[in-house]
Amino acid sequence: MEERKELKVSAIENGTVIDHIPAKSVFQVIHMLNLNESENQILFGTNLDSKKYGKKGIIKVSNRYFDSADVNKIALVAPTATLIEIKNFKVIRKQDVVIPDAVSRFVRCVNPNCITNHEEVITKFKVVNKKEIKLQCQYCEKTTNKENFSFK
Amino acid sequence: MEERKELKVSAIENGTVIDHIPAKSVFQVIHMLNLNESENQILFGTNLDSKKYGKKGIIKVSNRYFDSADVNKIALVAPTATLIEIKNFKVIRKQDVVIPDAVSRFVRCVNPNCITNHEEVITKFKVVNKKEIKLQCQYCEKTTNKENFSFK
Numbered sequence: 001m002e003e004r005k006e007l008k009v010s011a012i013e014n015g016t017v018i019d020h021i022p023a024k025s026v027f028q029v030i031h032m033l034n035l036n037e038s039e040n041q042i043l044f045g046t047n048l049d050s051k052k053y054g055k056k057g058i059i060k061v062s063n064r065y066f067d068s069a070d071v072n073k074i075a076l077v078a079p080t081a082t083l084i085e086i087k088n089f090k091v092i093r094k095q096d097v098v099i100p101d102a103v104s105r106f107v108r109c110v111n112p113n114c115i116t117n118h119e120e121v122i123t124k125f126k127v128v129n130k131k132e133i134k135l136q137c138q139y140c141e142k143t144t145n146k147e148n149f150s151f152k
Numbered sequence: 153m154e155e156r157k158e159l160k161v162s163a164i165e166n167g168t169v170i171d172h173i174p175a176k177s178v179f180q181v182i183h184m185l186n187l188n189e190s191e192n193q194i195l196f197g198t199n200l201d202s203k204k205y206g207k208k209g210i211i212k213v214s215n216r217y218f219d220s221a222d223v224n225k226i227a228l229v230a231p232t233a234t235l236i237e238i239k240n241f242k243v244i245r246k247q248d249v250v251i252p253d254a255v256s257r258f259v260r261c262v263n264p265n266c267i268t269n270h271e272e273v274i275t276k277f278k279v280v281n282k283k284e285i286k287l288q289c290q291y292c293e294k295t296t297n298k299e300n301f302s303f304k
Contacts, residue, residue, distance in 0.1 A: 027188040036179040039199060047193045 015040070015062040017084040018074060023047045026057030028077045032106070032151050033070060040064050053080060072100045076107070076133055077149065099130045107135060108150045111142040123152070167192070167214040169236040170226060175199045178209030180229045184258070184303050185222060192216050205232060224252045228259070228285055229301065251282045259287060260302045263294040275304070 021029055026046040029035075035042055041062040050056035065085055066074070074081050075097035085093040103125045109116050116123045116139055125135035125144065133146040173181055178198040181187075187194055193214040202208035217237055218226070226233050227249035237245040255277045261268050268275045268291055277287035277296065285298040 027182075030179075041197070041199045043195070043197045045193070045195045047191055 011089060012041075012043070012060050012062050012086055013089055014087055015060065015064050015085075016066055017086065018059040018061075018078070019056070019082045019084060020050065020053060020080045021057035021059065021078040022053065022080060023055035023057050025077045026059065028149070029057075029059060029074055029081075032073050032077065033066070035059070035061065038064075071095075071097055072103065073106060075099045076103065077146065079133065099127060099133065102126055103135055106152050107144065108152055109137045109140060109142065110144040110148045111137065111140050114140040114142065116140075163241060164193075164195070164212050164214050164238055165241055166239055167212065167216055167237075168218055169238065170211040170213075170230070171208070171234045171236060172202065172205060172232045173209040173211065173230040174205065174232060175207035175209050177229045178211065180301070181209075181211060181226055181233075184225050184229065185218070187211070187213065190216075223247075223249055224255065225258060225303075227251045228255065229298070231285070251279060251285065254278055255287055258304050259296065260304055261289045261292060261294065262296040262300045263289065263292050266292040266294065268292075 018029065023046050026044060030044065038061070043060040044058065046057040047055050048058060066083065071083060074083070076099065079097065079099055081097045083093075083095050083097065084091055105122050107123060107125060109123055109125075111117070114137060115121055116137070121139070124138040126138065128134050128136045128143065135144045136142070137144065170181065175198050178196060182196065190213070195212040196209065198209040199207050200210060218235065223235060226235070228251065231249065231251055233249045235245075235247050235249065236243055257274050259275060259277060261275055261277075263269070266289060267273055268289070273291070276290040278290060280286050280288045280295065287296045288294070289296065
């Protein structure tokens with residue numbers, strides 16, 4: 001029975017829980033936040049049952065708190081996400097992510113001919129549809145959809 | 153306090169636990185087994201404290217058991233891993249992974265000129281060093297090291 005105990009994963013002491021991530025977006029969130037290269041203790045679950053959303057994912061990162069730039073990133077792929085900040089095992093803050101009006105730097109433009117894909121230019125997009133998450137490039141005006149997201 | 157409870161992740165009822173994964177290899181194992189596209193319930197942890205290995209990762213996959221081809225894959229990137237099979241919350245089998253003598257199909261050859269990278273040829277390697285995990289291609293004879301692994 002020794003193994004069973006080891007499988008139990010307890011609540012984190014300090015850090016952030018990203019809850020209510022759409023199950024399909026868990027690995028996108030992980031890569032976007034570079035958690036796959038992090039040295040922090042991280043716990044994830046995906047395809048968990050959720051009353052609200054059917055199937056959800058959850059990510060718990062010890063000893064890390066995310067700034068608003070990171071929260072905006074999360075919002076783009078996981079608009080239903082909730083961030084819960086924990087200190088000494090207590091919830092000190094809980095916030096829903098908010099889809100920003102503009103996005104810069106971390107998303108690539110879908111247009112292979114766009115200048116941002118050829119020169120060292122920071123990408124800039126206007127969020128033209130917040131429901132389906134469509135980003136219009138300020139340089140080439142092409143629209144990048146959620147399905148085509150790739151991150152710098 | 154409602155959130156704290158939700159963070160608890162209990163043992164799985166049926167499925168496989170892959171334990172004692174080197175912390176740096178957790179995402180390699182996930183991708184190799186295509187768990188990022190799985191619809192099974194999955195729980196992972198990385199950079200967890202381990203008495204034996206310093207930092208370890210653990211992956212728990214509900215309702216899935218791995219065949220020997222998959223176990224061989226795991227061995228290549230996580231030679232210290234233990235697989236624990238669970239039914240009705242009970243451990244029914246526990247095995248250490250074993251590094252195979254030969255590997256075929258799923259690893260790419262590091263040599264860009266190798267025929268396996270240009271034609272529809274299944275890769276075949278001899279495991280020439282089991283400690284550092286070096287694979288010698290049976291076609292071009294070049295050696296692919298663990299650090300250069302990329303998977304088909």
